[in-house]
Amino acid sequence: MSLLVLEGTFRVPGAIADGGTVRFAPDSLDAWHALEGTHQVALDADGHANVRLYGADTLETDFPTRTGKVHQPLEFANLAGTALMRLVLQRSAKLVRPLGVRGYVLARGADRHGRCVAFAGGGPTPAPSGTRIQNTDAALQQSANLTLFQLGLAYPAFDRELDPDLRTKMAHASTSARHEKLGLWRKDRTGTGAQIAGMDSLADIVVMPALFRRLVDFLVRNGPETSLAGFREDLRQRHDQVTVISTGEQTGLDTLVDVFGQTVKLVHRPEDLVFDQP
Numbered sequence: 001m002s003l004l005v006l007e008g009t010f011r012v013p014g015a016i017a018d019g020g021t022v023r024f025a026p027d028s029l030d031a032w033h034a035l036e037g038t039h040q041v042a043l044d045a046d047g048h049a050n051v052r053l054y055g056a057d058t059l060e061t062d063f064p065t066r067t068g069k070v071h072q073p074l075e076f077a078n079l080a081g082t083a084l085m086r087l088v089l090q091r092s093a094k095l096v097r098p099l100g101v102r103g104y105v106l107a108r109g110a111d112r113h114g115r116c117v118a119f120a121g122g123g124p125t126p127a128p129s130g131t132r133i134q135n136t137d138a139a140l141q142q143s144a145n146l147t148l149f150q151l152g153l154a155y156p157a158f159d160r161e162l163d164p165d166l167r168t169k170m171a172h173a174s175t176s177a178r179h180e181k182l183g184l185w186r187k188d189r190t191g192t193g194a195q196i197a198g199m200d201s202l203a204d205i206v207v208m209p210a211l212f213r214r215l216v217d218f219l220v221r222n223g224p225e226t227s228l229a230g231f232r233e234d235l236r237q238r239h240d241q242v243t244v245i246s247t248g249e250q251t252g253l254d255t256l257v258d259v260f261g262q263t264v265k266l267v268h269r270p271e272d273l274v275f276d277q278p
Contacts, residue, residue: 001163003106003119003139006031007129010088010103011048019058019080019153022088022120023048024105031130035109035116042114051105052115053145055170057157057209059184065220070199073206076184080153087144088122104129106139108161119143135163149173152183155208156271171271193265199224208270214238215264228259241276244268
């Protein structure tokens with residue numbers, strides 16, 4: 001897999017940003033058309049698009065549902081947003097216009113929501129803008145993606161397109177942060193069991209965002225105070241396809257989740273999973 005180097009401008013918001021996404025516009029807007037894949041990047045009037053940090057998933061701050069928006073614990077969600085902005089600003093202090101700062105992305109393509117999926121960094125590009133590079137350790141080391149793992153502010157969200165060598169380095173950073181109980185790992189309940197006492201309780205429980213999103217969908221459709229007895233069957237019907245790296249098993253997410261009463265947990269570490277679609 002190659003990555004497209006795009007130099008341009010990050011839009012730095014006045015408020016705390018979502019830690020997993022940042023607004024970006026390349027110097028040449030035609031560069032967006034060079035992205036590979038079936039999906040196109042959704043642009044605003046200024047040519048900016050949402051960039052989703054590849055392989056990293058931060059806590060949800062404003063997750064939309066048909067009954068309103070919900071969020072995960074804002075303490076760690078906001079820390080991730082602040083860290084992302086500082087990472088961009090610290091590596092490039094040159095403001096090019098109000099709320100804008102120079103930087104670059106190493107883009108894989110666009111997801112189904114029109115977001116550019118990429119590694120993001122500030123400062124000089126690792127290669128000329130508009131060229132393609134193979135995944136390199138240097139590009140990963142100076143990315144916001146890796147730094148959020150090192151700070152314990154993001155969960156792994158690996159897909160099948162991610163280069164195995166990069167995936168291993170990102171997984172190692174996440175594992176080290178968990179062992180040191182950095183950031184959100186101090187309160188993570190993904191593998192130990194989260195007690196779900198209705199929709200409102202999700203705002204206080206730190207779990208992997210992918211699990212949070214599926215719990216929200218289940219509770220919205222079945223009632224905010226419903227029993228979790230049908231949650232695994234609901235997951236089975238979603239047909240999420242996951243590969244467990246340590247065993248090579250290809251299975252559905254429903255087989256990787258245990259439910260006991262109102263307690264739910266993931267039976268494998270997040271960094272051990274590769275999703276078809278995180």
